[in-house]
Amino acid sequence: MKKRNYNLIFGIIITTFVVILLTIGIFWTPYDPDMMNVKLRLTGPSPEHILGCDNFGRDIFSRVLKGGVSTLWISVFTVLFGLVCGVIVGAFTGYYGGVLDEVVMRLNDVLNSFPSILFSLVIVSLLGPGKKNVVIALGLLFIPSFARITRSEFSRIKNMDYVKCAKLEGVPPLRIMFVHILPNAVNTLLSTTAIGFNNAVLAEASLSFLGIGVQPPDPSLGRMLAESQTYLFSAPWYTLSAGGMIILLVLGFGLLSDGLGDIE
Amino acid sequence: MMLEVKDLVIRFHDRIGGEAVHGVSFSMAAGERLGIVGESGAGKTLTALAITRLLREDNAELLGSIRFMGHDMLNTSGKEMRKIRGKEIGFIFQDPVASLNPLMPVGPQIEEPLLLHTDLSKAEREERVLQAIRDVDLPEPEVTIRKYPHQLSGGQCQRVMIASALICHPSLLIADEPTTALDVTVQTQILKLLKRKNEEENVGILYISHDLSLVRRLCTRVIVMYNGNIVETGDVEQIFTHPKEEYTQRLIAAIPTRSKRYV
Ligand SMILES: Nc1ncnc2c1ncn2[C@@H]1O[C@H](COP(=O)(O)OP(=O)(O)OP(=O)(O)O)[C@@H](O)[C@H]1O
Numbered sequence: 095m096k097k098r099n100y101n102l103i104f105g106i107i108i109t110t111f112v113v114i115l116l117t118i119g120i121f122w123t124p125y126d127p128d129m130m131n132v133k134l135r136l137t138g139p140s141p142e143h144i145l146g147c148d149n150f151g152r153d154i155f156s157r158v159l160k161g162g163v164s165t166l167w168i169s170v171f172t173v174l175f176g177l178v179c180g181v182i183v184g185a186f187t188g189y190y191g192g193v194l195d196e197v198v199m200r201l202n203d204v205l206n207s208f209p210s211i212l213f214s215l216v217i218v219s220l221l222g223p224g225k226k227n228v229v230i231a232l233g234l235l236f237i238p239s240f241a242r243i244t245r246s247e248f249s250r251i252k253n254m255d256y257v258k259c260a261k262l263e264g265v266p267p268l269r270i271m272f273v274h275i276l277p278n279a280v281n282t283l284l285s286t287t288a289i290g291f292n293n294a295v296l297a298e299a300s301l302s303f304l305g306i307g308v309q310p311p312d313p314s315l316g317r318m319l320a321e322s323q324t325y326l327f328s329a330p331w332y333t334l335s336a337g338g339m340i341i342l343l344v345l346g347f348g349l350l351s352d353g354l355g356d357i358e
Numbered sequence: 359m360m361l362e363v364k365d366l367v368i369r370f371h372d373r374i375g376g377e378a379v380h381g382v383s384f385s386m387a388a389g390e391r392l393g394i395v396g397e398s399g400a401g402k403t404l405t406a407l408a409i410t411r412l413l414r415e416d417n418a419e420l421l422g423s424i425r426f427m428g429h430d431m432l433n434t435s436g437k438e439m440r441k442i443r444g445k446e447i448g449f450i451f452q453d454p455v456a457s458l459n460p461l462m463p464v465g466p467q468i469e470e471p472l473l474l475h476t477d478l479s480k481a482e483r484e485e486r487v488l489q490a491i492r493d494v495d496l497p498e499p500e501v502t503i504r505k506y507p508h509q510l511s512g513g514q515c516q517r518v519m520i521a522s523a524l525i526c527h528p529s530l531l532i533a534d535e536p537t538t539a540l541d542v543t544v545q546t547q548i549l550k551l552l553k554r555k556n557e558e559e560n561v562g563i564l565y566i567s568h569d570l571s572l573v574r575r576l577c578t579r580v581i582v583m584y585n586g587n588i589v590e591t592g593d594v595e596q597i598f599t600h601p602k603e604e605y606t607q608r609l610i611a612a613i614p615t616r617s618k619r620y621v
């Protein structure tokens with residue numbers, strides 16, 4: 095009997111829910127996320143402010159939406175950056191192998207051996223904080239994992255009969271790599287991409303938590319989490335809201351990745 | 359001679375013992391049907407692959423000389439080589455299903471050599487593909503081109519491979535055990551198809567098999583290989599009825615009597 099892929103089902107449900115919520119958040123939030131109101135300072139959830147208000151009296155739900163949106167954007171660009179560079183590096187090293195492979199993969203190991211937070215700290219302190227630089231810092235960090243997966247897929251698929259046949263038809267190398275091999279590697283790359291989102295969300299939140307990610311006044315889940323620490327007991331809804339959004343994002347992508355990995 | 363192989367040695371750097379083929383020489387005339395037989399590991403596939411030089415990429419060392427239609431195959435550039443592959447030499451393999459890209463409909467796969475080697479327009483290419491599908495006796499060409507390999511049987515996949523290999527009208531078709539994975543009736547159909555193509559288009563066929571009785575049904579001349587060497591070569595009937603070498607005699611004795619009667 096075929097086991098149902100619950101990971102995939104719940105992954106899709108949660109991710110779809112979060113993405114729809116955040117898509118709405120791009121265009122509309124119940125309140126201006128930056129509007130302060132001293133009277134509403136640290137008030138709990140109520141029908142008007144469903145997740146309560148923060149230490150400046152700003153609507154937490156609106157801020158979680160906006161923060162989630164910027165986290166999602168950063169994750170998307172980070173993963174895209176890592177994916178595109180990683181696939182190119184992995185495709186060439188996997189297909190050609192040999193000395194090129196050895197050299198590039200050792201460079202990869204070097205990049206990989208730095209603790210990721212330390213590495214991004216260095217980059218961001220060199221480039222300065224801000225969304226764009228976070229994307230660059232995290233994107234660079236993501237190249238090795240995508241490169242490694244792509245490389246192993248390419249070096250596996252290049253020995254398949256249909257690739258040999260393509261070579262025997264006179265298909266040039268670039269066309270073999272990107273028309274014949276890449277589509278057959280997509281399945282594996284898809285699940286890696288989903289786990290990549292997962293890591294990107296966490297990494298972005300960590301950087302913002304440390305104050306080197308998204309800069310004020312832009313809302314950010316990581317920084318909200320950092321600020322809410324002070325009010326952990328007086329206003330637990332603050333922490334729970336920001337943390338909840340991160341959990342939803344990570345859980346959705348995580349399940350999605352597992353589910354995609356289980357296909358076949 | 360269309361193809362002349364002289365003292366071909368194939369050596370692997372990563373293999374203990376190193377040498378897998380120890381200096382084989384043979385030649386093939388245009389439009390000829392030549393067979394290579396021998397047991398597993400005899401070096402049949404290596405010899406055939408060497409002609410297209412694909413082995414170099416697996417870090418094999420090729421010595422000797424291979425001349426094909428005026429090209430010095432071991433000394434042409436990679437780019438030149440790609441122009442010969444698919445255009446002048448077609449290739450079909452033992453496992454037709456694995457030989458097709460699982461994620462590409464068969465139409466584009468048959469078309470690919472045309473795309474690479476000719477300047478035909480899209481409409482002309484499509485016409486050629488449909489014609490090629492009809493030529494290999496596949497049903498409903500317009501439907502078939504949109505099918506994926508897993509929607510076809512092994513025999514149909516092999517027909518697709520033949521259509522693709524012959525679409526540029528090459529001078530040589532190398533068939534490496536093309537019927538081993540197919541059942542007996544399909545085997546017969548494929549052999550007939552190959553023979554018809556050879557007669558219609560004058561494409562030379564280099565047919566590799568470990569079964570001398572199959573070679574006898576298709577080829578006029580045969581090379582017997584053992585352990586990286588050619589042990590005997592000559593007319594198929596001659597070798598089948600009066601094998602000179604002891605190894606060939608054993609090879610013939612190994613054919614089940616039933617199929618001996620049918621050939
Ligand atoms: N890439 C390779 N590296 C090292 N040795 C190889 C390689 N390819 C083939 N060989 C060796 O060369 C020898 C001949 O192989 P080949 O594939 O030509 O045999 P064959 O006659 O086609 O046999 P079969 O009927 O099983 O296909 C074998 O002993 C094999 O182990």
Ligand SMILES: [Mg+2]
Pocket residue numbers: 402403404534
């Ligand atoms: Mg073989």
